[in-house]
């Protein structure tokens with residue numbers, strides 16, 4: 001069974017992405033595969049903050065301590081900020097809507 005995610009890109013376009021649970025290690029890899037060729041400077045180690053997203057809508061799991069620290073250093077952090085590389089694309093994020101933040105959005 002395929003699940004769905006809704007992504008608002010940096011250009012403000014909303015895109016729908018289908019995925020199978022555990023097909024990707026994390027949400028960043030899924031987005032890279034579906035939308036971009038390059039995203040996430042530290043390759044998923046929660047250090048760089050370049051895969052910063054804002055969750056829109058209901059789903060919001062609290063970040064782990066290390067992720068929270070990286071987010072706290074970002075000038076554009078939001079109440080529902082997450083790092084896409086730290087989210088597992090499983091059934092819990094089915095229908096999640098989020099937007100990709102620009103560097104200083």
Ligand code: FES
Pocket residue numbers: 028039040041042043044045046047048049050051052070083084085086
């Ligand atoms: S890829 Fe660097 S924090 Fe996610």
